């Protein structure tokens with residue numbers, strides 16, 4: 001693998017020395033794709049693959065499509081990755097009319113590229129758009145955009161086992177508006193960045209802090225959709241927890257301050273014997289695609305999975321706790337601190353969370369048979 005990549009890189013330098021990737025047009029990118037391997041100037045971008053965290057790395061291309069009042073989204077296209085121009089009166093800047101998504105492209109051992117349930121992200125964006133009074137792309141356009149963005153940035157997809165290409169679809173109100181109402185124009189865009197582990201300590205178990213002052217969402221609010229407006233308000237809770245050495249925050253319901261909801265960007269599960277419990281989704285929790293997939297995998301392993309209100313006290317009695325999300329995958333929780341009391345959980349080998357994690361990742365990278373039909377091969 002290394003030899004081949006170096007060879008191709010050498011070849012690139014010789015034949016395409018003046019054509020940096022960033023100078024290629026979107027059409028050239030398509031040509032590049034279609035004419036492999038002759039035109040394949042470089043299999044891998046110049047990245048330190050062993051030290052990827054969850055940071056932004058600039059890639060070559062992004063996808064963009066616009067839609068003006070009451071029309072369908074226009075045909076989108078790839079362009080060089082770069083800044084976008086906005087009216088100062090854009091709906092997203094003034095009133096936070098925006099949604100985001102997150103999904104990943106994985107490189108299998110055999111070099112094939114896979115997406116994981118991208119249509120689920122598309123559907124979630126449509127539901128969110130309805131909630132936020134925005135027009136949204138069709139499921140097909142969404143999936144096609146994600147696919148195009150992944151393939152155009154193929155050299156940024158990490159080698160097998162080193163990470164994945166995080167794809168970030170955004171739907172934002174870009175039309176100018178002063179009165180409080182939906183923007184007259186929307187932009188759908190997708191950009192990408194190679195990523196490794198979400199938390200800075202890699203796969204180390206998480207130390208969560210239960211927050212009882214700030215809440216992430218309330219009934220009737222927009223906590224159930226991936227609205228950009230849900231995230232800035234929790235930065236304060238996150239930085240407070242991180243400042244005290246915790247990995248992240250676990251939020252409680254805002255009415256009783258008694259039931260656990262979720263972590264800042266991932267869902268939570270408790271294991272007790274053969275029963276796995278996770279908070280039910282009643283509009284205050286983001287319904288994760290990883291959450292949904294783990295529920296199916298766990299049930300197929302014979303665990304009893306319950307979606308129900310989970311009181312914070314139950315954390316004291318759990319055998320294991322773990323979190324799920326596209327960014328974190330499945331992460332083991334090592335401790336939870338609530339009102340000054342710290343509970344520790346089993347970590348290490350033989351955990352239920354590790355079994356579920358291995359199965360999920362195995363399916364995502366094409367190593368384990370995908371009987372669920374979740375994986376999309378985009379070669």
Ligand SMILES: *Cc1c(COP(=O)(O)O)cnc(C)c1O
Nearest residue numbers: 265266267286288289290325326
């Ligand atoms: C995106 C997100 C999740 C995880 O959803 P996945 O579809 O599994 O990535 C969980 N909670 C919040 C608040 C999120 O924004």
